[in-house]
Amino acid sequence: MDRIEILKQINAIFIDVLDNEDVVIEETTQATDVDEWDSLTHIQLVVAIEKHFKIRFTSKEIQSWNNVGEMLNCIQEKGI
Amino acid sequence: MKDFSQLKKNLKKDFSNLKMLKIAVLGDTATQFLIQALRGLGYDNGFNLEIWEADFNQIERQVFDLSSELYEFKPEIVIVFQSSHKLLGKYNKIKPEQHSLLASNELEGIENIYSSLSANLNAKVIYYNYTEIDDSIFGNYANKTESSFLFQLRKLNYELMVFASNNANLYLCDLSSIQNQVGKNNFFHTSIYINTEMVLSIDVLPLVASKTIDLLNSLNGKFKKCVILDLDNTTWGGIIGDDGIENIQIGSLGIGKAFSEFQYWIKKLKNRGIIVAVCSKNTESVAQEPFEKHPDMVLHLDDISVFIANWENKADNIRQIQSILNIGFDSMVFLDDNPFERNIVRENIPEICIPELPEDPADYLEYLYTLNLFETISFSNEDAERTKLYQIEAKRASVQQKFTNEDDFLQSLNMLSLVESFNKFNTPRVAQLSQRSNQFNLRTVRYVEADIERLIIDEESFTFSFTLEDKFGDNGLICAIILQQENSDVLFIDTWFMSCRVLKRGMENFVLNTVVDFAKENGFATLRGEYLPTAKNEMVKDHYPNLGFEEQPNGNWELNLNNYENRKSFINIK
Numbered sequence A: 001m002d003r004i005e006i007l008k009q010i011n012a013i014f015i016d017v018l019d020n021e022d023v024v025i026e027e028t029t030q031a032t033d034v035d036e037w038d039s040l041t042h043i044q045l046v047v048a049i050e051k052h053f054k055i056r057f058t059s060k061e062i063q064s065w066n067n068v069g070e071m072l073n074c075i076q077e078k079g080i
Numbered sequence B: 001m002k003d004f005s006q007l008k009k010n011l012k013k014d015f016s017n018l019k020m021l022k023i024a025v026l027g028d029t030a031t032q033f034l035i036q037a038l039r040g041l042g043y044d045n046g047f048n049l050e051i052w053e054a055d056f057n058q059i060e061r062q063v064f065d066l067s068s069e070l071y072e073f074k075p076e077i078v079i080v081f082q083s084s085h086k087l088l089g090k091y092n093k094i095k096p097e098q099h100s101l102l103a104s105n106e107l108e109g110i111e112n113i114y115s116s117l118s119a120n121l122n123a124k125v126i127y128y129n130y131t132e133i134d135d136s137i138f139g140n141y142a143n144k145t146e147s148s149f150l151f152q153l154r155k156l157n158y159e160l161m162v163f164a165s166n167n168a169n170l171y172l173c174d175l176s177s178i179q180n181q182v183g184k185n186n187f188f189h190t191s192i193y194i195n196t197e198m199v200l201s202i203d204v205l206p207l208v209a210s211k212t213i214d215l216l217n218s219l220n221g222k223f224k225k226c227v228i229l230d231l232d233n234t235t236w237g238g239i240i241g242d243d244g245i246e247n248i249q250i251g252s253l254g255i256g257k258a259f260s261e262f263q264y265w266i267k268k269l270k271n272r273g274i275i276v277a278v279c280s281k282n283t284e285s286v287a288q289e290p291f292e293k294h295p296d297m298v299l300h301l302d303d304i305s306v307f308i309a310n311w312e313n314k315a316d317n318i319r320q321i322q323s324i325l326n327i328g329f330d331s332m333v334f335l336d337d338n339p340f341e342r343n344i345v346r347e348n349i350p351e352i353c354i355p356e357l358p359e360d361p362a363d364y365l366e367y368l369y370t371l372n373l374f375e376t377i378s379f380s381n382e383d384a385e386r387t388k389l390y391q392i393e394a395k396r397a398s399v400q401q402k403f404t405n406e407d408d409f410l411q412s413l414n415m416l417s418l419v420e421s422f423n424k425f426n427t428p429r430v431a432q433l434s435q436r437s438n439q440f441n442l443r444t445v446r447y448v449e450a451d452i453e454r455l456i457i458d459e460e461s462f463t464f465s466f467t468l469e470d471k472f473g474d475n476g477l478i479c480a481i482i483l484q485q486e487n488s489d490v491l492f493i494d495t496w497f498m499s500c501r502v503l504k505r506g507m508e509n510f511v512l513n514t515v516v517d518f519a520k521e522n523g524f525a526t527l528r529g530e531y532l533p534t535a536k537n538e539m540v541k542d543h544y545p546n547l548g549f550e551e552q553p554n555g556n557w558e559l560n561l562n563n564y565e566n567r568k569s570f571i572n573i574k
Helices: A003-018 A039-053 A059-064 A068-077 B004-010 B032-044 B059-064 B069-073 B084-093 B096-120 B139-144 B149-165 B175-182 B190-196 B205-219 B256-272 B284-293 B314-325 B339-348 B361-371 B381-400 B406-412 B427-436 B449-457 B507-521
Strands: B019-027 B047-053 B077-081 B124-128 B170-173 B226-229 B275-281 B306-310 B332-335 B415-417 B461-470 B473-485 B490-498 B526-529 B557-560 B571-573
Touching (some): A003 A068, A039 A059, A039 A068, A039 B004, A039 B032, A039 B190, A059 A068, A059 B190, B019 B032, B019 B059, B019 B069, B047 B069, B047 B205, B059 B069, B077 B205, B084 B096, B096 B149, B124 B205, B139 B149, B149 B170, B170 B205, B175 B205, B226 B256, B226 B314, B256 B275, B256 B381, B284 B306, B314 B332, B314 B339, B314 B381, B381 B427, B381 B473, B427 B449, B427 B473, B507 B526
Parallel strands (some): B019 B077, B077 B124, B226 B275, B415 B571, B490 B526
Antiparallel strands (some): B415 B461, B461 B473, B473 B490
């Protein structure tokens, strides 16, 4: 899957989990850029993304991303 | 069932018209998500749960420091969630020679928590039991090694059940059974646990919330009392009218095992006190034949309180069952294999619970198990007798038709009532009736056993329980009164509830005569009553004016005892 498509699908997950239609994420987006994105909703996002792509992140990966782009790298490394 | 993110969306809805309930949650792991799930699912169940959450790992500080936020919050329910992971952590840290004492030490800790909570709060305590973790140190041998973690964990779960069965205000929420149902891989999400101290996976949160809300519903008098069965392809395989008695599938014929096991389940529910009714599209004599003659039938006619088989539509038939049993539609479950019938009934009677039975009868039971339809917070001997009581009621109704004069009918019943204060023998039944009575209940204050034990020793409260028997049989304890002394002149009727089973027997008059006698003997001049309307108790809206009470400016009702004349009653004191 190309990166733009993955980003599009992740954006939809963000909209659903954060319950906010207006959320637009980009490669450079960080947790601090989005109001509702705190450490708790981060967990919810992780689980929703795992489920959507049928992948599993390691506990280290969950802590490692500094922005959405790094999360995308991680998803692509898993063959998506 | 809604998933966690759907439950979370509920949090933005308007809770203002829902029933408020104050809940404290004490956990030794992070519980923020659990609380969101509880409040969200509470919304769908008509609760506005005001939840106070202790910082995690503060259970002891909150419970043993009487000036803590917990006691300031004054919850009605306290949920205590100590996780198996923290239990394993404790086990790991203690010396090996102490391992065999883990369960008894933990239980002692739990007993102390419970006794401090019950001494200092008027609250019910819900304790989550322990999900199994096998640390695989001993393999199967753990089962015969007292010092193994698995041995201690299972022992603790067992000891908790024993402890709870002796403490009326403690309710166990069976987390362990949820893990059995979904499997540990679904219950527990390792990377989330390592990152957040949360031991519940996102996917299991709705199930844990649901198991907890089942208890809250039950504690608030909302539970199922009756199951209505379809017959063809629900109670047995095949169609009795077409296939005939020798070809329907029960016992060893075809997939009969699925139906036999289903019938055993219904029979156990009946023995627990759930009323069983039949609603079938059949000719009555044909529908009853298997109950009378088939050797493999587990259910017999005397297990069924109301049997309706005809060709009318099922919604009307269920309305008729409801009018005979006199219980709310929302306390009924209707089981029917036919989606068409289910939809017709659902459209006409939206309150009734109608599970979407799976297509394959082999799946019926496993599916029904997961719904936890029959949660309860009490069980008394009288439950087991309930079927008989409703059958007697049906007989009484047929005799009544022969009398044109109601007084003659009541006279002919030879009614007797045993009047007693609450005591340790009738406490369980009074508590149960307090939870069950929705219609004939003037103020709908719910009392559990521990509350009743408090009332028994309270010098300003006076309690009365009433039984009723007649020539057809004994209804057991069917009515309770709690009076509070307001001052030397006035007694306030805090509670008056009665089983709808004994409506129209003049019980209200008998009860009032009894209460007035007591009040006069003790020098009181006035009885004050209050009606608090609920969605279900409109039946008693005019209860006090009908009994001669006069309306007061504040909406209360008062009865002047000086010129009271005994009301007409055909009930004698036993």
